[in-house]
Amino acid sequence: MADDHFSLFGLPARYAIDPVRLEQAWREVSARVHPDRYATASAAEKRVAMQWSARANEAYRVLRDPLQRARYLCETRGVDLQTESNTAMAPAFLMQQMQWREALDEARDSGDAGALRALHEDLQGAQAQMQAQVAELLDAQDDPRQAGQRVREWMFLERLAQELRQVQNQNA
Known part of the structure; x- marks a missing residue:
């Protein structure tokens, strides 16, 4: 699977995203990794499916929220937002x-x-x-x-x- 939230869903790493396309991609990924599909699998395969399902849900949560998506893009581009310590503003x-x-x-x-x-x-x-x-x-x-x-x-x-x-x- 993918290394970042955008590639997980096959989307370009941009702020402007199509919310319908994001939801469709999330549904597709979720269907592939949903733990119910692995009900008869080994314990290790079930654990991996659970991890991927959780990752897909977290990625979707971040990317569908404009502010969280902006934070994610800044951070993945090397900007430490220092949200707890940096209160400098214009x-x-x-x-x-x-x-x-x-x-x-x-x-x-x-x-x-x-x-x-x-x-x-x-x-x-x-x-x-x-x-x-x-x-x-x-x-x-x-x-x-x-x-x-x-x-x-x-x-x-x-x-x-x-x-x-x-x-x-x-x-x-």
Whole structure:
């Protein structure tokens, strides 16, 4: 079988992927390595089938998620994202993040559903813009280092969006 997630599914190692093709490839690989196909096989063959099945599922989970796919591409191209230790961000992004956090705090404290919706839309737009920038950096410019910086920012955006969803669910 293949060495990386993309080749496992016969896909080019690019950020832009066809989600339908990814799902079809995953189903094909899963059918070939599914442990049920090895019910009468030896214990070693069953164990290998289980390992390949788990690998196929993990690869699919990573590649179908845009942020996880971007992280994977950066890391496989030699960029250590240092997600636990490197919090350096562009000053403009840090200022914007502070504004979003303040808006979230104010909307949470006031219970203003309209403000929460507006922040949600703003974050969705920022995430879409971030995704487009990462795609450009990875696929067109082949600049995984710069893409890695944007991915770290995108991860902050995702955490903020998760907090917002929690607040919205509490207020629902």
